Amino acid sequence: MANIYPDAYVQGNDWMKKENLAALTKTIFQKPAAQCEQILDVGCGTGDFTRDVLLPSHHSCSKIVAVDVSSAMVDYARRNHGHSRISYEVLDVTTTDLSLFLDKHGKFDRIYSFFCLHWIRDQEAALKHIGGLLKQDGECLLLFSAPFFLYRVWLEMAGMERWKGILCDPKDFFADIWHRDPLPSLSDLENSLRNLIINSGMTTLACEVCPSEAYFGSEAEVLALVVPVVRVKVGTTEKETSIMRSELSSRLMESFKITPTGCSVSVNLFRFHTQKVNREAHADI
Numbered sequence: 001m002a003n004i005y006p007d008a009y010v011q012g013n014d015w016m017k018k019e020n021l022a023a024l025t026k027t028i029f030q031k032p033a034a035q036c037e038q039i040l041d042v043g044c045g046t047g048d049f050t051r052d053v054l055l056p057s058h059h060s061c062s063k064i065v066a067v068d069v070s071s072a073m074v075d076y077a078r079r080n081h082g083h084s085r086i087s088y089e090v091l092d093v094t095t096t097d098l099s100l101f102l103d104k105h106g107k108f109d110r111i112y113s114f115f116c117l118h119w120i121r122d123q124e125a126a127l128k129h130i131g132g133l134l135k136q137d138g139e140c141l142l143l144f145s146a147p148f149f150l151y152r153v154w155l156e157m158a159g160m161e162r163w164k165g166i167l168c169d170p171k172d173f174f175a176d177i178w179h180r181d182p183l184p185s186l187s188d189l190e191n192s193l194r195n196l197i198i199n200s201g202m203t204t205l206a207c208e209v210c211p212s213e214a215y216f217g218s219e220a221e222v223l224a225l226v227v228p229v230v231r232v233k234v235g236t237t238e239k240e241t242s243i244m245r246s247e248l249s250s251r252l253m254e255s256f257k258i259t260p261t262g263c264s265v266s267v268n269l270f271r272f273h274t275q276k277v278n279r280e281a282h283a284d285i
Contacts, residue, residue, distance in 0.1 A: 003228045006046050006076035012225040013115075015215045017049055019269060020114045023143045024053070027206065027273045029110070030139060034060050036109035040133060041066040042093055043116025047077025047086070054112060055083060065105055067091035094125040098132065107135040117144035123175050124196050131200035134276040140202065146186055146209070146268040147178050149255040150226045157248060166240055168231040186268060197274050206273040217262045223249050 036058055041050045044066035055064060064086045068074050077088045091101060111130055120126045130140055154170040157163045171179045177192045178184065184192070186209050197204055216222045230248060232241050256263040 003231070004070070004073075004225065005228060006073055008221075008224040008228075009073075010046055010048070012216055012221050013045070015212070016115050017053075019210070019212055020049055020143060021053065022210070023114070023141060023271050024057070026208075026271065027141050029273075030137070030205075030275065031109065033058050033110075036061050038063040038065065038105070038108055039110045039112065040064075040105075040108040042091075042111060042113040042130065043119075044068050044077060044088065045073050045115075047073075047081035047088060049114065050077070050086060051081040051083050055086060061085070063087060063105075065089065065108070067093070069093075093129050094120060094122045095129075098129055102133070107138065108133055109135055109138050111138070111140040113140070114143045115145070117142060118146075118148070118175055119173070121172065121174065121176050123177060123193075124199070127196050127200040127202075131197075131202045131276060134202070136276055136278050138276045139205075140272075140274045140276075142270070142272040142274065144270055146189060146270060147174075147183055148267050149252060149265055150229065151178065152183075153248065153251045153255070154230050157244075157251065163244060163247075166232050166236050166244055168233055170230075173229070173231070190270070193270065193272065197272065201277055202274040203277050204272060205275055206271070208271050210269040210271055212267045212269050213264045214267045215262060215264045219253055219256070219258075219263055222256070222263065223252065226252065 039054065039058055039061055041054060041064065044050045045068060047066060050064065050066045058064065062085070066077065066086055066088050068077070068090065069092045071090050074088050074090050082088070111134060113130070117123055117126060134140060151170055151174050154167070158167040158170055177189060190207060190209070194204055194207070227245055227249060232244065253263070256265045
């Protein structure tokens, strides 16, 4: 689980909300939002996008369920972005058994997941559960990152003699399909994801790589968001952690362009629009 603090996330997620809106605008759903009875937001974070964008986009939807693996995020969302039609809950979408969740909510007409899947190591399990939570012919919009600056810097430092006894392995915290040497190309990742989606009982209706420029108001804003994500091994002293974080911060900012109004870094995003396969209909073809 990514160790992201809600307050830091709120400060640094303006560009993410912009990309979320762009992905929504590009996606042409087969079933109109007006016909969706209930939807699910996987990785809702602080809940602002759920309440401010997804809720008004689904006027006739009786219920929106918004889940996150972080109890701190869910608590923040309930306190700051609550609504009578939104149910915020803690859920690990890779968990082995979703039967209690399904018994409580049933299946969903549409599932959204923005900036979440790259933090999930077992994407195969996550996608299988997403497919299992969709109604027949239900649709899903996924927006998530390809390997990005934090992963690359953490991986590099974890391989250094100086830090390998201190830093946890980043492969335990990011998507497992990233973990090849050399890093897989965007095309390789897309092919892997398409196969995972097929194996999850879904089909890909649309897919694109979206080059993005992630803007932040300051270096401090960036570092407050991403540095706490990097874990150290048990027994590491506070002094060792402080020295490591200082070097980590310097290395991270080498990837950024500094401007008078803040800083930015290039990021590649995947946008997948998928649909649950109607197996009975396909069996007749």
